[in-house]
Amino acid sequence: MVVKPATPARQRHASSHRKPGPASPSTPGPSAPGPSAPGLAARKAAVRLLGAVIDARTSLDGLTDNEHGHPQYMALDMRDRALVRAMLGAALRHRMTIAALLAKRLEKPLPANATALAHILHIAAAQILFLDVPDSAAVDLAVTHAKSDPRTQRFAGLVNAVLRALSRVKETELGPALTATDDAPQWFAHRLAQAYGAEQARAILEVHRLEAPIDLTVKSDPQSWAERLGGIVLPTGSVRLEKPDGAITVLPGFDEGEWWVQDAAAALPARLMGDIARRRVADLCAAPGGKTAQLVHAGADVTAVDASQSRLKRLARNLERLGLKASVIHSDLLEFTPQEPFDAVLLDAPCSSTGTVRRHPDVPWTKTPEDIARLAALQRRLLDKAFTLIGPGGIVLFSNCSLDPVEGEELITAFLADTPEAELEPISPNDAPGIAPFITAEGTVRTTPAGLDMGSPDRSGLDGFFAARLKKRATE
Numbered sequence: 497m498v499v500k501p502a503t504p505a506r507q508r509h510a511s512s513h514r515k516p517g518p519a520s521p522s523t524p525g526p527s528a529p530g531p532s533a534p535g536l537a538a539r540k541a542a543v544r545l546l547g548a549v550i551d552a553r554t555s556l557d558g559l560t561d562n563e564h565g566h567p568q569y570m571a572l573d574m575r576d577r578a579l580v581r582a583m584l585g586a587a588l589r590h591r592m593t594i595a596a597l598l599a600k601r602l603e604k605p606l607p608a609n610a611t612a613l614a615h616i617l618h619i620a621a622a623q624i625l626f627l628d629v630p631d632s633a634a635v636d637l638a639v640t641h642a643k644s645d646p647r648t649q650r651f652a653g654l655v656n657a658v659l660r661a662l663s664r665v666k667e668t669e670l671g672p673a674l675t676a677t678d679d680a681p682q683w684f685a686h687r688l689a690q691a692y693g694a695e696q697a698r699a700i701l702e703v704h705r706l707e708a709p710i711d712l713t714v715k716s717d718p719q720s721w722a723e724r725l726g727g728i729v730l731p732t733g734s735v736r737l738e739k740p741d742g743a744i745t746v747l748p749g750f751d752e753g754e755w756w757v758q759d760a761a762a763a764l765p766a767r768l769m770g771d772i773a774r775r776r777v778a779d780l781c782a783a784p785g786g787k788t789a790q791l792v793h794a795g796a797d798v799t800a801v802d803a804s805q806s807r808l809k810r811l812a813r814n815l816e817r818l819g820l821k822a823s824v825i826h827s828d829l830l831e832f833t834p835q836e837p838f839d840a841v842l843l844d845a846p847c848s849s850t851g852t853v854r855r856h857p858d859v860p861w862t863k864t865p866e867d868i869a870r871l872a873a874l875q876r877r878l879l880d881k882a883f884t885l886i887g888p889g890g891i892v893l894f895s896n897c898s899l900d901p902v903e904g905e906e907l908i909t910a911f912l913a914d915t916p917e918a919e920l921e922p923i924s925p926n927d928a929p930g931i932a933p934f935i936t937a938e939g940t941v942r943t944t945p946a947g948l949d950m951g952s953p954d955r956s957g958l959d960g961f962f963a964a965r966l967k968k969r970a971t972e
Contacts, residue, residue: 538576539637541568542583543615549588549858551611556584556858586622588857589705592677594621597669601658613648616641616655624663625670631663679705684850684860691901692944699946700899703957708855710737710744711958713763713786714755715793715818721755724748728955730948731930733767734760736955753818758786759855761943761961765844765895766790767928768941768965775839779822780829780882783807785814787842788822796840798822801832830881837887845875847896847903851960854945872903879911883918888970891921895963899944904962908940911966921967940964 545566548554559566560581569580587594598617599605606614620638623629635656642648642655678685678701688697712735714721722729725747727737735755740747749755766787769777773795779788782800784807791798792815800822802808808826815822825832848868853859875896882892896903912918922939925932934943941963950956 533637533640536637536640538572538579539619540641541572542580542619543641544568545580545584546587546615546619547611549861553862555862556856582627583619583622585707585857586626587618588861590622590626590679592679593673594618594625596673596677597621597662598658601661612645613651616648617658620659621662624659625666635659635663680860683865687900691899696946700944703945704853706854706953709955710740711735711758711760712737712755713758713790721749728950730760732760732764733929734763756786756789756814756818759959761959762786762897763790764928764931764941764961765842765893765963768923768963769840769842769891769893772796772840778838778841778885780841780843781846783811785811787844789815789818789820791842792820792822799825801825801827801829803828829878834885837890838885839890841882841885841892843878843882843892843894845878845894845896847871847875847898848900849897850899851897854957855959868900868902872907875903876907876911883915883968886968888968890968892966893963894966895961897959897961899960905940908964917969918966919969921965923965
């Protein structure tokens, strides 16, 4: 499935600004496909999953997991699962733009309880505006879907009229609509503007409309692997791929364990821990193991701790493929009590994940400000615990993939104020390649999706990450 750029598509119909009114059950529709038409099951699944994300705040990752996903998703073949993911990605990345364009085709808003109808319209509009799908197919399948659901049967004519009207005006109206919207919930756009200013916040939101690139951490010779895999080497040392054809698992070097998938920003914290060869290092909240692999590859004696047994199994599989070994412990971090202190600890704390919206477009729609406050409080407890696991002179590298200062800069400021034995060890450009643009005045690291300009939008950007290096003062 090819995703179109977020620009007006080629116009194929005459423009019309007439707003269709509500349709009665007898309103004539198109010559629609039958209830078992090809592609209909995928579109029904996409509508159901969009409802789960928007109405129930369910994580899209869980819904589209290829082993334990939603039953409607699991019933599809791999091709249709890819189609579902493409439809959901487009619908979530451009939710406010789609809503605005649909609203202009309606004489009055949809009833508040017409959520199923709204999701049918949104998925079909995402196909018309942003996916390489014939408009007629998107419209006809949406009408068939509406007719098959008792909740939406009487609106089938409306679905037909609205979507056909949308297909006629997309060439002229899509561009202005994209410019006029943030494509984010108001609370999320407001917090970004508070933290980064209006201009930077807008740049971040623009990047969120694009699919994330695929980054790899390689064991050695990034330039050689970039050439073999058709990618580029980033200033930070990660290899960034052009959109690969087929599964990642069939690429050269995967079976041999020469690299692993890891966003360029996610690869930074482990590189900021200094020389850890032959040192005892704990990776807390370690699964699925990308940072664990970095630490082991750097020569550390690594203990990987995580509270999830299933995620630890995935970590173990990943380490086995990579030919790397670590001590793996299943434990709640707050109850973890090692026999002796570690030399260093990496705490990549669970967070709101607002720095990964480009990769996970459901995040702004499944999280709330209350979630951020709750997760920040948990991170503080985990950081307090992590600091007890090191001896004098030891370090804790705290990081997370949140863009919100409540989970980053503000949390560290409060921790230092409350913890006399802790001091910030400032990060410098010499600590890792390519990090100079991301170092703050305080000596922490802050990346945003709008950073790392590589010459084109598809090649640029990285996850939003925060990292701070903390040291325990030596006893006198």
